[in-house]
Amino acid sequence: MTASNSDPVPTSAPAAVTVLGLGPMGRALAGAFVDAGMRTTVWNRTPGRAVEPARRGATAARTAEEAVGASGLIVVCVRDYDAADAILRREPVAAALRGRTVVNLSADTPARARDTAQWAARHGVRYLDGAIMTPTPTVGTPAAVVLYSGPAELYRESRPxxxxxxxxxxxxxxxxxxxxxHDLALLDVFWTAMAGWAHAVALARAEGITARELAPYAQGIAAILPAIFDGTAADADAGVFPGEGNPITSAAASIDHIVRTSEAHGIDTGVLRAAEGQVLRVIGRGHGADGFIRVTREVARG
Structure with a gap:
């Protein structure tokens, strides 16, 4: 189910929402709720962080219990689920949450999300898990992207x-x-790409090329990736790995050139050596004519 922020928000009375956690993202969430005319209550373990949201019109609660009691919908955005548990699972907050809806936008693993949902069910708390996929400045703008999972009816009820x-x-x-x-898989793409970019900059600089000189060409490489993602996603789901025109043996040769040049300059090649090892194992199993996405089978092999 996909929808934008075009659905109408009831105007008969201001909606009430509580935000627990006032780091940069939590403050952005609170600001968006305030700007939308919602009765917004905020709380943070460090009280000083409530100053900015309060200046914008939010109500700063003295305790987490007070903050929870102010709204039927509580949005949590803290460092991870350890931090979330330290707030939600302690009394008297846990008791105050009974019958209320928690939307947890903190980042952590799928296993932690499942554990929190089980805890919520045992304690009479209605629970949605979520992930914010765009940076802080996008919150409250058309550029924001938020993913959710959990009971569909609860999601529909919380959407306004x-x-x-x-x-x-x-x-x-x-x-x-x-x-x-989804959050972890997409961040896997992002951080692997950032590691590649950092390594590419180091290699280019060792060869007398500045990062600014390299950047336009790197953007050209990035521009071809969406079509590659689409094509190889279909192949991976179908379990076929065509390598016509670009077999994995070509990837092996290319990675080898990068590794040898990097090591000649004393640049660390740990990440590339790991990628090379995956590719060489695929070739060693007799799949050298296949495409690069067969690596997914090698990675999953453990």
Whole structure:
């Protein structure tokens, strides 16, 4: 289910929402709710962080219990689920949450999301898990992207409030770990790419090329990736790995050139050596004519 923030928000009375956690993202969430005219209560373990949201019109609660009691919908955005547990699972907050809805937008693993959902069910707490996929400045704008998983009816009920965060909201299904799983897989793409970019900059600089000189060409490489993602996703799901025109043996040769040049300059090649090892194992199993995405089978082999 995918929808934008175009659905109407009831105007008969201001909606009430509580935000627990006021780091940069938590403050952005609170600001978006305030800007949407919602009665917004905020709380943070470090009281000083409530100053900015309060100046914008939020109510700063003295305790987490007080903050929870102010709204039927509680949005949690803290460092991880250890931090979330330290707030939600302690009395008297846990008791105050009974019958209320928690939307947890903290980042962690799918297993932690499932564990939290089980705890919530045992304690009479209605629970949605979620992941914010765009940076802080996008919150409250059309560029925001938020993913959710959990009970579909609870998601639909919560949407009039959540729409204040702007952008696109997508319900990924009722299995509670799906939002966190999407989050981790997509961050895997991002951080692997950032590691590649950092290594490429080091290699280029060693050869007398500045990062600014390299950047336009790197953007050209990035521009071809969407079509590659689409094509190889279909192949991976179908379990076929065509390598016509670009077999994995070509990848092996290319990676070898990068490794040898990097090591000649004293540049660390740990990440590339790991990738090379995966590729060489695929070739060693007799699949050298296949495409690169066969590596997924090698990675999953463990």
């Amino acid at each position: 409030v959540l729409d204040a965060l702007g952008g696109t909201h997508t319900h990924l299904g009722e299995e509670i770990g799906r939002a966190a799983a």
